[in-house]
Amino acid sequence: MQNKKFIQVFEYQKLRYDDSEDFRKHHFDAMVKFNELHQNKYFTIIHQGIRFGSYVGVIQIGGLTIEVLPKADNNENTDKNLWQNVLLNMLKVCKKIQVESISETQLKKRYHSILDVYFELYLNEIERLIKKGLIKKYRKNQSNQNALKGKLLFSQNIQHNLVHKEHFYCEHQIYDKNHLLHQILYKGLLVLKTFVNDSLKDKLNRLLFEFQDIENINIQKKHFDKIIIDRKNNDYQKAIDIAKIIILNYSPSLNYGNEHLLTLLFDMNVLWEEYIFRILQKHKTDEIEVSFQNSDKFWENKHIRPDIVIKTKDETFVIDTKWKIIEANNPSDDDLKQMFVYNLHWKAEKTLLLYPKSNQKDSEYGTFHYDNLGKKCKLGFVDITNEQTIKNSRVLANEIFAKMYY
Structure with missing residues (x-):
């Protein structure tokens, strides 16, 4: 079992791999590469380390979770749990996360990191969808058949069945659960395999079993753009929203050894602006x-x-x-x-x-x-x-x- 490490820092704080047993050189290398791919906007590279900026949230590199918290005081002994709660509450108010268990005055449930909130929400939403019954859709399928079924594809039939004349290469419709909605949810579950803590492993494995017949495709932003939420699939909205956050912030190309990188970062200037607006609008x-x-x-x-x-x-x-x-x-x-x-x-x-x-x-x-x-x-x-x-x-x-x- 991979040993999970957890580091909490505040915005504008420095983190050096020579000063930390948990933050190592390969973590630093992954963060440098990630930052370069995003025009160096998330943090500043310093000698043997990172200086965080105005972006707060979570960076997870394999078994290491780095949580960057906001800070609005000069107290060196600031309570990190309090500011984690502040950040979660701001994300809730700004509708970037929907956690009913978080009140405006306290967290009724303590989370290891902000990513754990998203992970648990995601698994709970998929579990709810499974209990209700995953929807089926029609989709086009092209394959060799023993009998003519649907539309015969002449060029492909010649290519595949020049010898086996008894087969027919056809395009026909299938009514099943292997469609884009479930392919997105399945990809999100596969990403979580690398990152979830031990308390969520069993639930994740049970849900993955329900998706064993779903095709594993490379989900990109264009796939989310194709999704149209209607009356039939309205229940999927929340799960798809969380899947989008997880999948599009996952960087499998930034791996060193067996480690991958997942980020969830917010500009505190933008978050503060929206937070103030929303509470003024509400009251x-x-x-x-x-x-x-x-x-x-x-x-x-x-x-x-x-x-x-x-x-x-x-x-x-x-x-x-x-x-x-x-x-x-x-x-x-x-x-x-x-x-x-x-x-x-x-x-x-x-x-x-x-x-x-x-x-x-x-x-x-x-x-x-x-x-x-x-x-x-x-x-x-x-x-x-x-x-x-x-x-x-x-x-x-x-x-x-x-x-x-x-």
Whole structure:
């Protein structure tokens, strides 16, 4: 049995193979190759190691799982379980994962890593489909038959049956379970064979037995594009969505020895932006309109796109989210210039730069000195945790709405 290793790090942390018994040179080599194939966007290569960036999530290389967690404080003794829960909750709110057992204040079930959540969800969904009964579909099949069945393919018949005149090479329809939906689910199960922990091995093997008659094909993005969800196969939607995540993030070409690489990485800047929008949208009142990623022409073919625009009967506000720790009341010049443009272009009297909180206090509204228009901007800081738990989303939303006015 392959020994499973687990490393948890925070974003922007360094990991060197000379400093770790679990992270070895061959793991480093696989990550370097993977990063190069993705324009070096996920992390930075340093001497004998990796420096993680703004991408969080999981990298699994054979028996080693590296979980990269977000961090919005300067505490060296930060609770990793808390920030794993924060990340899972953000993924749930942003609909990148559907885990009913995760509440907004705590995880009712503890997972080894975020990938384990996806793995268990996937196996549970397939088990549910099997119990309900896997659907059959018609598909075309070409093969040699002892009797004429369907349509005779003349050229292939001559090629295959020049000697055996008693055979017929035909194209005919078969009604069975060996179709694209099940081929995708089967491929996802085969990928999991390399990565699941021991607690899920038995369930995985039982499910693989149910798919023993399904063809193993090389599933790519184009295969998912062919899937059309309708009334008959609607139950497959969740399983197919998870299979897409697993299969398209699997890199079998990045193997060293018997090890393969599977990644599930999210840009925290993008995740933070969507998370704030979704909780504001969920808890807004009827008098407030919240819109996300508004885009408008700015110059020639270039567009301007603020993160969140909030409109009331009398006012327009723009919120720009920034997942980074800054000194209180000291935004960058680029951030202020960006907000000034939002003020003008979206005719907003006030704009808000929203950061995760790390012992800072909100600034007062500052006024831009331009034609006495009275355009204002402030810095706001929100803590998404409440001591050792995840802050309730309604409380968090109300805090953000209040920042726009005071």
